[in-house]
Amino acid sequence: MFLFFWIMDLLIGICKITVSVCAAIWYWNTNKTVSIYGGTFWKGAQKAFLLLMENSQSTTIGYGSKIQGTSKVHGGPLKSEETANVKKIFGLDPTKTFDVPEDVRALYNSITQKGINYEKEWNSLFYKYSLKYPEEAKEIRRRLRGDLTKGWEKLLPKYTPADKPMATRKLSEIVLNNICDALPELIGGSADLTGSNLTRWKTAKDFQVNDSGIGDYSGRYFHYGVREHGMAAVMNGISAYGCGFIPFGSTFLNFISYASGAVRLSSMSKHQVIYIMTHDSVGLGEDGPTHQPIETLASLRAQPNINVIRPADGNEVSAAYYQALTSKGTPSVICLNRQNVPHLKGSSFENALKGGYILQDEPDPKIILAGTGSEVSLCVDAAELLKKDNIPSRVVSLPCLSLFDAQGKNYRNEVLPKGIPILSVEAASTFGWAKYAHMSIGIDTFGLSAPAKNIFKHFGFVKEAVAKKAKFLISEFPKMLH
């Protein structure tokens, strides 16, 4: 087996999972059993890794130049004299630049012809296959085109306020249970938090060694271990492989920062991968500040080409999955909470796809409460309080700021018109909210370890505090100049 890898993959924290993959491939090829996540794995990985290290060949950077093997040839380009030397060593004309010798051109052209022949052969074989197995062939064509199974979106559940309140991570589990059989291209897992992320659908089979009794190579569920960076890198790799695969990976929202390097590449390389991130605020409670995201939403929203979606209830969770599964070339981060939230009056699958919409409204509103995720129902409760004080208000749900920004100016002005004070409510850093709101309720310190209820009260995420701040903003607004 030949395995080429860039030494920096090992250095920049993808180390362990790279070793795992080495081990998996090695043992797979040699017909010895290895489990991706099991007691026998580590010893296997060690052995495989040592074998790899012992048999590996290093290359020489800048080979052929006088400064070969030094850092000088890493940081800067070769000087023209040096370039000429290297060309001579490889039998090229040192006076020519950007020149392709005729024999090289001929070799490449012959490869093109080979490729054309291979494709013809494959097409002919596939044609015969499609006559014998028409259903399977149809499915392969669908996958290669990157289309989703027809009608899959009808499997996304819709809710009314009469439905039982539920945590959005639980609503996400219901979506996965509903769609994963219809979409065999969905292939996912969790970084050691399956039981908390609720990402293993009912009919899932684990990706494990055949005959292990706990899964097989047809399995689509991965136990990544506590390896967020590796998980995201593997997801990018699966997406790059093509064939319509849409990988998802899961952990607590705060821990996506361990995977930042690979998450950035998801966006840059236009991989349609889905990060299912649960425990998305201080509302996770007792685990405390080390587990509670504060700057995480802002960090992700500042990144180009990524949709950060924080749904408020059942309909918005369905919309989040619809958006993520139809966003070719764009990764999504679906942020889900731990505690139960009600299904809201006015919540809408279709409107959520616009990134932001008027959830509830009153004539001539004096204040707009704009929230995301679990804070939208809090805005609704605060609006009720304001109503008792004869202050008409509007509640806006903003599940995805990048999608909202992509709407026309008219629509955005309709939802968040000029001249009405806007108060944003999100249990996270207020950084970035000044673009949408005149004042913000948020958390600009690290969190706390306590029951969720106490934490929310401490940081002002109770309806009384929101209503009070709304009144304050209404009184300050006339004095605020732009």
Added chain:
Amino acid sequence: MFLFFWIMDLLIGICKITVSVCAAIWYWNTNKTVSIYGGTFWKGAQKAFLLLMENSQSTTIGYGSKIQGTSKVHGGPLKSEETANVKKIFGLDPTKTFDVPEDVRALYNSITQKGINYEKEWNSLFYKYSLKYPEEAKEIRRRLRGDLTKGWEKLLPKYTPADKPMATRKLSEIVLNNICDALPELIGGSADLTGSNLTRWKTAKDFQVNDSGIGDYSGRYFHYGVREHGMAAVMNGISAYGCGFIPFGSTFLNFISYASGAVRLSSMSKHQVIYIMTHDSVGLGEDGPTHQPIETLASLRAQPNINVIRPADGNEVSAAYYQALTSKGTPSVICLNRQNVPHLKGSSFENALKGGYILQDEPDPKIILAGTGSEVSLCVDAAELLKKDNIPSRVVSLPCLSLFDAQGKNYRNEVLPKGIPILSVEAASTFGWAKYAHMSIGIDTFGLSAPAKNIFKHFGFVKEAVAKKAKFLISEFPKMLH
């Protein structure tokens, strides 16, 4: 040797550097040579790691309960019946809660007394030492108090516009050359980019094995290798150790995201560590999008308790170091550029410490150009162009938004008054700028690989484009409602 470590340290990307440290300690203790960064290291690390793995003892999670060794006892607290069982096994009264048995209390009290005795002994020894070595004792006292060497700040260079233009990373090197001998508590290194980060001061000695010929254990400069996460974690560890050590670490700004987990802990655990991050924008040129930070500044600014400082010229670089070295309990990120920038008229060490200030002004300005780092001189050039068109303007330098936010409201309103249009100019994501500016020139896509000049032109970072946008904002401003 006993080594306790949390398995997650190995899993979450700190792997390699942890192994390095294992190896270093192991070989140090056994008197066998090992170099932290050299050809002999990897084999040594491997051996040490295998020895560690073979001799390591695992613990059992939830030991004594019926669900010991399972994931159930990881995610949730034990039920009261289970807790009672565990207490019985350990010989405690199962009916008592939050109870400290008398024998445990007595043992702990005896330890307190031991500690008091040890401290007395040490104080007496140190008193004798201070009589014999008064200068050394004074220095130890200074370090334990966490004071900096008296007068160190006089070593920070000041500049005038007559001084030669220079890249801020080069100006940073001058500061390090000036102060590192006077501040032996500064201990730093780079993640394999010393030659680009310019962080190795002239008199630096490498931290290496004694008698290696390339440094010794008294060395204060670390070659971390391409291990950003490990570097930041080691810096936190050195800071936590105390004794006044102030660690710095260096890489390209974009690669700080590999260290996000540890950078977050710098803030949360209040470690005074300094991240010296060079190549801080698309201006790094040919290395292209994978190396060019876009969302990085916003990501860091959204984090609580961290000062992100992006100095514009020599005086501001000196201010950045002054701020970082006097910010006890707060980490700093100093963002430095690659290309030369002029020393600006109006630039001020004292004002830069306020995070933002009026650099240049004209009577009754019609527009405020607010920039950071290398874009401040661009604002100055654009202001010149506007002047030719009889448009008076103000240029504001904002090297550190968190420091600026911490100033009084009056000062902030003086620098950025209401009623005058403000245009922000920063070669990075515009995310977060709406708090300070009415329009922003920034980059909300990934970068490009090209010479810096071409990239800046492409993204509108030339004086003509800035002046044009300024005029556009002036014309739009009366129509803009808040």
